[in-house]
Amino acid sequence: MRLESEVSRWAKSGMPPHPCWRDPKGAEKAFCSFGSLWRRRCGMARLQDRVAIVTGAGSGIGLAITKRFIEEGAKVVAADVSEASLGRLQEGSDLTPEVADVTVQEDVDGLVAAALRLGGLDIVCNNAGIMDRFLPVGEVTDDVWQRVLAVNLTGPMMLSRAALPYLLKARRGVIINTASVGGFSGGKAGAAYTASKHGLIGLTRNIAATYGRDGIRCVAIAPGAVSTGISIGGEPSKRGYATLEKTLASIPRAGEAVEIANLAVFLASDEASFLNGAVVTADAGWTVL
């Protein structure tokens, strides 16, 4: 079905079919990564000409989202607090790297301004996040609590707040928050991380409920364990880690960052037009065991 509509779109565009089609067994390959470049060249990519802000874009999931968004035709403001990690991305007409701390209002406003310079603002990915050494409430310090809440929860609120006037004016837009399976279960991280991701899911639902009627969708992704370089944040708590360890044995497998990025592409695209307030778990079934 999807294949048929793709073929008819190619035919209507007057472009030659994707090269994989010369191979009779190649139908599935029409959706290989070259396929998305081909669709982009034909002006048919899934995020064609959309402008996105991605935070935490210098590594892991944010880096993968940035790359996939660009493959799908988007222009991306790639934001990260780490200038060194942003060096992995090459500035171009479809990519503006911005050193920014999501907890600093001036930096957040700068991201929105950078998006507007690229032509508008359609997609906000609140992805930057930090961990908390699995510190349970009896061990957490004020510093860790405040920093984790600031980056994982207050930052997404600030960027969403800064973006909203432009999304409201356009009467369309998508906010995608990277939550976690720790956003709906208690034993996957420390107290601060768990509270921040529960809060982020609440923020997602509140934005969805309040602004859905204005054409704005807000959704969250709840990844399980994903192979990235995310730091635990320091020496892990023995008590906190022991709690996590009980469920680690049942992880079917760790995910790859691109598997989360593929989901973000779908959620950002018009294919997800009926999704608002949804929290999509991506964990190979870890949390249903």
Ligand code: NAD
């Ligand atoms: P990562 O450490 O590879 O990437 C996070 C990026 O965020 C880093 O480049 C870091 O420099 C940046 N960052 C940190 N603080 C920032 C700030 N104040 N302002 C701007 N940028 C900042 O981690 P990742 O695994 O890709 O995590 C991305 C998101 O996914 C996080 O929100 C994390 O909580 C969530 N998540 C990750 C996993 C996992 O297993 N990796 C699981 C569930 C949820």
